[in-house]
Amino acid sequence: MSETQAASPVKKVNPNAPTEETVLSVHHYTDRLFKFRITRPGSFRFRSGEFVMIGLPKEDGKPLLRAYSIASPSWDEELEFFSIKVPDGPLTSRLCDIKPGDKVLLGKKPTGTLVHDALTPAKRLYMFSTGTGIAPFASLMRDPETYQKFDEVILTHTCREISELAYGEELTAALPDDPLCDEYAHKFRLYNSVTREDFPRMGRITDLIESGKLFEDLGVPPLNAETDRVMICGSMQMIQDTKALCEKAGLVEGSNAAPADFVIEKAFAG
Structure with a gap:
């Protein structure tokens, strides 16, 4: 690169940013309750009983995240969640409409005391x-x-x-x-x-x-x-x-x- 060329700005990557996972299945039990399964990153580790932040992108581009207990055991190759539907809830009002193939945001830091x-x-x-x-x-x-x-x-x-x-x-x-x-x-x-x-x-x-x-x-x-x-x-x-x-x-x-x-x-x- 010549001295007269401007260097391209380097985009900073947040190492703690949520990953984008694919919805694998969705099952609605009632008009208030449903479960869904998503892909699990190879690097994602957790102890059975812990929770993690999951969510969807907001319309302004910022993620909308909430704490959800992971319903699948630590050995499962997929991640399962069991959710309530809140009609006016910022997240669940949209999350309840997900279908296989859709994307869900998954946090990187599971934690919790039910272990x-x-x-x-x-x-x-x-x-x-x-x-x-x-x-x-x-x-x-x-x-x-x-x-x-x-x-x-x-x-x-x-x-x-x-x-x-x-x-x-x-x-x-x-x-x-x-x-x-x-x-x-x-x-x-x-x-x-x-x-x-x-x-x-x-x-x-x-x-x-x-x-x-x-x-x-x-x-x-x-x-x-x-x-x-x-x-x-x-x-x-x-x-x-x-x-x-x-x-x-x-x-x-x-x-x-x-x-x-x-x-x-x-x-x-x-």
Whole structure:
């Protein structure tokens, strides 16, 4: 290049910028809930139970991102997400219209507290969820490490209507045929409840814990710090109420830095 030629400006590349991934499949369960799967970059690593930022480009070119729990296990070659549809939501109002072949933005830094590393060893693991809060547990229930660390794994899923329980029931039915967890399927139990329709198990999970009905139905003792570990994901109110019940039972909150008896996902707790 001669001295009179101007050097071309070098475009800076943000190493933390989201990658653009392809939508592989979409399934709508109700007018409020859907799941979708996208491609997984070869360099993308995460621990089962973590969340990541996903989204779509805004009309002004800037990305619109929100935190989403990864619903697929860490060994899966694709990434699965379970989402609610919010008609006036900046992201979900558009995300619910995606189709196979469309592009979705994926962040590069998964993180979270609903992971094996944040709990100390024990006999039984409870995963308390409401609505789309089942997503991180959809990941953990398909991870062999979950069953190698606990003798019994109990997932509770509470929704407003029966039709909203379909995702959890679908995952449970498929577990005996899971390529990595089929031998552990006998350790897993699903406990559903609904709050707005007639169903064999009705009521908020906090009420079912407090009344003892949950433990009576399952045939297990009440929460005990010696034998039980707990993960909680759902609405902010549900998280706070269930956390209080855990503390009342003598369980201590843990974290990645200080593993203990129960953990909540603070990213979705307000």
